[in-house]
Amino acid sequence: xxxxxxxRKGLDVNLIGxxxxxxxxxxxxxxxxxxxxxxxxxxxxxVVKVGEKVKAGSPVFKDKYNMDVNFVSPVSGTxxxxxxxxxxxxxxxxxxxxxxxxxxxxxxxxxxxLDTAGAKAFLMNAGLWPFIKMRPLDIIAKxxxxxxxxxxxxxxxxxxxxxxxxxxxxxGKEMQAGIDILSKxxxxxxxxxxxxxxxxxxxxGVTGCQQNKIxxxxxxxNVGVQIHHIDPINKGEVVWVVNAQDVAIIGATALTGKYVxxxxxxxxxxxxxxxxYYRTLIGTTVKSVVDNNIEGENNRIISxxxxxxxxxxxxxxxxxxxxxxxxxxxxxxxxxxLTKGWLGLGFGRFSASHAYPSWMSKSKKFNVDTNLxxxxxxxxxxxxxxxxxxxxxxxxxLVKAAITNDIDNMEKLGIYEVAPEDFALCELICTSKVxxxxxxxxxxxxxxxxxx
Amino acid sequence: MKxxxxxxxxxxxxxxxxxxxxxxxxxxxxxxxxxFTPNHTTQKGAHIRDAIDLKRTMMFVILxxxxxxxxxxxxxxxxxxxxxxxxxxxxxxxxxxxxMGAWYVIPIIAVSYAVGLGVxxxxxxxxxxxxxxxxxVSGMLIPLIMPVDVPLWMVAVATIxxxxxxxxxxxxxxxxIINVALTAxxxxxxxxxxxxxxxxxxxxxIKEMKESGTLVPGPDGFSGATSLGxxxxxxxxxxxxxxxxxxxxxxxxxxxxxxxxxxxATKATSMMDSFWGFEVGSVGETSAFAALLGAAFLLWVGIxxxxxxxxxxxxxxxxxxxxxxxxxxxxxEVDPIQQLMYGGFMFGMVFMITDPVTAAQTGTxxxxxxxxxxxxxxxxxxxxPAYPEGxxxxxxxxxxxxxxxxxxxxxxxxxxxxxRLKTA
Numbered sequence: 100x101x102x103x104x105x106x107r108k109g110l111d112v113n114l115i116g117x118x119x120x121x122x123x124x125x126x127x128x129x130x131x132x133x134x135x136x137x138x139x140x141x142x143x144x145x146v147v148k149v150g151e152k153v154k155a156g157s158p159v160f161k162d163k164y165n166m167d168v169n170f171v172s173p174v175s176g177t178x179x180x181x182x183x184x185x186x187x188x189x190x191x192x193x194x195x196x197x198x199x200x201x202x203x204x205x206x207x208x209x210x211x212x213l214d215t216a217g218a219k220a221f222l223m224n225a226g227l228w229p230f231i232k233m234r235p236l237d238i239i240a241k242x243x244x245x246x247x248x249x250x251x252x253x254x255x256x257x258x259x260x261x262x263x264x265x266x267x268x269x270x271g272k273e274m275q276a277g278i279d280i281l282s283k284x285x286x287x288x289x290x291x292x293x294x295x296x297x298x299x300x301x302x303x304g305v306t307g308c309q310q311n312k313i314x315x316x317x318x319x320x321n322v323g324v325q326i327h328h329i330d331p332i333n334k335g336e337v338v339w340v341v342n343a344q345d346v347a348i349i350g351a352t353a354l355t356g357k358y359v360x361x362x363x364x365x366x367x368x369x370x371x372x373x374x375x376y377y378r379t380l381i382g383t384t385v386k387s388v389v390d391n392n393i394e395g396e397n398n399r400i401i402s403x404x405x406x407x408x409x410x411x412x413x414x415x416x417x418x419x420x421x422x423x424x425x426x427x428x429x430x431x432x433x434x435x436x437l438t439k440g441w442l443g444l445g446f447g448r449f450s451a452s453h454a455y456p457s458w459m460s461k462s463k464k465f466n467v468d469t470n471l472x473x474x475x476x477x478x479x480x481x482x483x484x485x486x487x488x489x490x491x492x493x494x495x496x497l498v499k500a501a502i503t504n505d506i507d508n509m510e511k512l513g514i515y516e517v518a519p520e521d522f523a524l525c526e527l528i529c530t531s532k533v534x535x536x537x538x539x540x541x542x543x544x545x546x547x548x549x550x551x
Numbered sequence: 552m553k554x555x556x557x558x559x560x561x562x563x564x565x566x567x568x569x570x571x572x573x574x575x576x577x578x579x580x581x582x583x584x585x586x587f588t589p590n591h592t593t594q595k596g597a598h599i600r601d602a603i604d605l606k607r608t609m610m611f612v613i614l615x616x617x618x619x620x621x622x623x624x625x626x627x628x629x630x631x632x633x634x635x636x637x638x639x640x641x642x643x644x645x646x647x648x649x650x651m652g653a654w655y656v657i658p659i660i661a662v663s664y665a666v667g668l669g670v671x672x673x674x675x676x677x678x679x680x681x682x683x684x685x686x687x688v689s690g691m692l693i694p695l696i697m698p699v700d701v702p703l704w705m706v707a708v709a710t711i712x713x714x715x716x717x718x719x720x721x722x723x724x725x726x727x728i729i730n731v732a733l734t735a736x737x738x739x740x741x742x743x744x745x746x747x748x749x750x751x752x753x754x755x756x757i758k759e760m761k762e763s764g765t766l767v768p769g770p771d772g773f774s775g776a777t778s779l780g781x782x783x784x785x786x787x788x789x790x791x792x793x794x795x796x797x798x799x800x801x802x803x804x805x806x807x808x809x810x811x812x813x814x815x816a817t818k819a820t821s822m823m824d825s826f827w828g829f830e831v832g833s834v835g836e837t838s839a840f841a842a843l844l845g846a847a848f849l850l851w852v853g854i855x856x857x858x859x860x861x862x863x864x865x866x867x868x869x870x871x872x873x874x875x876x877x878x879x880x881x882x883x884e885v886d887p888i889q890q891l892m893y894g895g896f897m898f899g900m901v902f903m904i905t906d907p908v909t910a911a912q913t914g915t916x917x918x919x920x921x922x923x924x925x926x927x928x929x930x931x932x933x934x935x936p937a938y939p940e941g942x943x944x945x946x947x948x949x950x951x952x953x954x955x956x957x958x959x960x961x962x963x964x965x966x967x968x969x970x971r972l973k974t975a
Contacts (some may be wrong), residue, residue, distance in 0.1 A: 105624075335971060348867060405599045407597070410594075427598070427599070433589065435552045449599070452603040470591055470593075473600075473606065474589065476683055477722075477724055480919075482912070495912065512947075523597050534596050
């Protein structure tokens with residue numbers, strides 16, 4: 100029984116700078132990193148020391164509150180540094196890579212016949228557990244939970260996002276193996292939701308899961324939207340979510356017994372050159388993909404997409420969950436109000452508001468920069484978030500409850516169903532420039548601390 | 552541009568030199584951000600942001616008020632000359648009417664902005680935050696809903712009251728419960744009723760004219776009262792007649808009262824005149840046409856809510872229609888559509904009830920909110936014996952109701968979610 104959903108609310112952000120559907124090999128980076136910050140609210144407990152040798156798949160640190168969950172090295176090499184910040188918080192663990200990878204081998208002879216506990220143990224041991232996240236809270240799943248369903252979004256609708264039909268092409272076997280093992284984790288169903296009329300065989304061909312269709316603008320690809328319309332989360336319930344590309348990594352490991360975290364990173368954005376899909380491994384440097392591929396000086400490099408990604412520099416490392424790098428111009432210049440500023444005619448400026456003429460050319464692709472285009476203000480305009488927020492939830496009221504740490508109202512207004520990424524469009528179009536994603540994150544952290 | 556930029560950079564540098572001058576930062580910053588969209592970039596969350604900001608939103612509302620303002624200036628001049636018997640046709644002496652209108656209206660605008668922004672700056676410096684743009688709109692709304700002959704000191708006092716009590720005590724722009732401009736008007740309405748109602752305030756300079764005897768009533772017996780004033784008077788005469796009849800007074804007395812009432816009612820302007828705005832009233836409110844031009848613009852750019860406007864109109868129309876069906880006096884017997892063209896109803900529908908800060912915030916709530924505002928406004932106007940115009944009060948009451956309306960709508964949403972939990 101598959102479901103077909105149509106959403107009307109939302110906004111496709113059409114930007115200049117899509118990646119061509121060509122695959123190139125990124126240079127092998129000298130260093131790879133695992134950053135605890137990528138795993139929100141996870142406290143790492145190191146299991147290696149600087150100078151120790153690791154293989155690809157060897158644990159580097161564990162979750163302090165759940166010592167079964169391994170965070171493993173993407174390559175074989177030597178632990179070269181543990182970078183610490185304030186209060187000795189671990190920022191990243193650097194691994195100096197060997198020329199070729201040696202792999203830790205995991206026993207996969209009986210993967211097909213594992214029970215729930217066995218499947219969990221396999222995933223945690225092989226470093227695959229961090230790919231599974233949970234809703235509510237949008238953090239790594241807790242192994243002791245029993246999710247009522249597992250949701251996989253078969254596409255990414257974010258601006259300039261990689262095309263899963265392309266990146267997953269030919270990975271049907273891995274997808275199937277991934278879904279097989281994931282389906283052991285839940286008492287309910289595994290949902291795979293796709294957008295296009297004819298998704299790639301790797302997505303279409305898999306069995307053992309419920310195939311759903313969703314049409315409509317971004318955020319239709321956000322798994323939270325899909326959950327809300329297919330099987331909404333109530334207080335006390337837990338749903339797990341996995342990115343489709345990560346399902347393939349899980350499947351590959353289950354098939355081969357080796358942890359090979361291959362990623363196709365889409366290099367996108369207006370000021371990126373040679374915009375292609377780069378084949379590399381999780382944890383690689385930004386440089387290995389972006390080097391020599393940038394035009395101009397004054398740019399922002401984003402690991403991820405422009406809505407939810409993270410600002411990085413050349414020497415930083417690509418985020419664990421990211422399969423995209425976006426490069427756009429920085430907007431750190433003053434704009435005279437009548438020409439480029441707030442009262443200009445504004446042809447060609449991106450805006451969802453009808454106060455700029457650009458809404459009339461829907462298919463036009465825009466160039467954007469990182470200017471805030473105004474200053475933060477109190478909420479004045481109403482019913483603005485609702486237009487891009489396809490939930491039966493009052494978004495502004497929820498953000499306000501989060502700002503005021505009002506747990507009771509957050510619960511009532513539906514905090515359990517949302518993740519910060521669901522508010523990215525609200526934040527984008529906000530007249531008052533309110534940082535809604537951050538507010539929701541803080542609200543979720545409070546809920547985790549007090550209620551879960 | 553470079554030149555201007557340097558001026559601001561220098562000013563900032565000078566202010567930053569000492570702790571004493573630092574607190575004046577909001578002054579320079581407000582001007583700076585008015586002239587230049589600042590170079591702030593996104594640091595957290597989404598890396599790109601919509602080009603819209605509060606300044607543009609507010610400025611567009613001001614643009615939408617320009618037809619009302621221009622017509623109001625002309626209209627003030629027209630009735631000034633009309634009272635002197637020198638007006639001629641509508642287009643005669645056009646330039647001198649504009650000039651005379653501007654002579655009376657521009658000072659009200661200047662006082663409203665100067666005083667209001669002054670208060671805003673004081674609060675900004677005291678609280679150390681930037682000046683938010685809310686008053687840009689309020690500062691223009693206040694002159695448009697004042698009688699043209701209102702003393703300037705009253706405008707100043709009302710503006711201070713509105714900004715301090717109506718807005719800043721709640722936390723400034725975005726936090727107020729009731730509409731700031733209407734707070735100013737309501738303050739004067741109750742504190743200085745003789746300057747806000749009656750027949751001595753709607754025409755520029757009419758008091759002096761009456762004192763010096765230069766007022767020319769003309770063939771239409773122009774008294775200086777608004778159409779609504781005349782109609783309310785007519786209604787009062789009918790009420791008197793009814794009382795007289797019940798006390799068994801002579802028929803001639805009763806009929807005399809009714810005749811007086813009818814005579815007053817005939818002074819109310821025609822449907823077309825009140826649609827175009829050729830009648831006395833507050834500066835910007837008279838022309839339904841100008842307000843509708845503003846409405847078209849606001850709806851086109853998506854800043855005002857059509858839900859509120861529509862439901863406000865329907866609310867007003869239903870009460871006007873209901874009382875029309877009841878009949879019984881000239882006020883009730885005005886065609887319902889014409890009833891809505893009188894007074895501040897159309898202006899209130901476009902610029903007042905739609906103020907997003909004081910309106911209901913939920914989509915469903917907006918329909919209830921607008922309806923309540925429109926219905927109460929017309930009900931107070933027509934049924935209440937004390938106030939000839941009720942739109943202001945209707946909107947203020949709707950403002951007060953808005954949070955409750957939202958609360959109900961949101962509670963329904965919460966209940967829906969709770970129900971899902973039980974069935975699951």
